[in-house]
Amino acid sequence: MKKFSLTNPFIKKGSAAFLLGGLALVSAACGSNKDDAGETAPAASSTISIVAAENFYGEVAEKVGGSYVSVTSLLTSPDADPHDYEPTPDASKAIDQASVVIFNGIGYDEWAQKLIDASGKASDKTVIRVASDVMGHQEGDNEHVWYNPQTMGKYADYLADQLGKLVPEHKKDFMEQAQDYKQSLAPLSDAVASLKQTSPLPVAVSEPVFDYMAQALNLQITDEKFEMAAEEETDPSPQDVAKLQEDIKGKKIKFFVNNIQASSQTVQNLVNLAKENDVPVIEVTETQPAGKSYVEWMTEQLNQIEEVLK
């Protein structure tokens, strides 16, 4: 599977219709390596093949690598729980053939490391574990580091540096493309800055996916034991459920954050209770929805909070 970014020099800039048609055309015409002007495009092997375990990391790789990379993302559906992901044979083949493999790490997607090891080519690959290599986290920390609004900018710089080591003659391009990407994050940093609370605002969460963002917004999570049980896929204790129910009924929380991608009957009951008691429910997902950029995805989630805090 080969994806071209819109900065691909072999796709002429033009109308959106042309671009859409052009993307399909160029992809279909890969084998011939000809673009529509008849010039020879670089063979697929001349681009760096990158596999990202999660689509949000793949998106950044496309932006930073531009026309010098081809990116495949494996986890792309917000309808399946990524914690339960079982790699397909295609995923295993993609990782086997990739020069660069990017995954989250610290226990979120250990299957990626297993596939790298199983390929027998681990030492030939550049491997980036974003949570540990970029953000300095370790196993046991909250895994969902892409919800930290600092992560993608740091990861873009780190990736530019790594790609520059692989193809030194394009190091400057990668650095410039990382710079452009970081500028595109401005709407997200603006939203975070405008929603950041001056004093901690109590909220509850269905599980820990949103926690780094909550921290950035100065939200105080009141149901830490409950969310940890959800993360560990164990049943929360009846006391923890009862406390959360009381907090909802007594409106001690400003809103309830529900990860709709990893839900349970217990959570659904709490969502219903919140709705009955006019406690707003903010819906978030673990995986970037199709057709939305990382920035759109994050800012749309933050817009729900903005509505509630108005």
Ligand SMILES: [Zn+2]
């Ligand atoms: Zn999760």
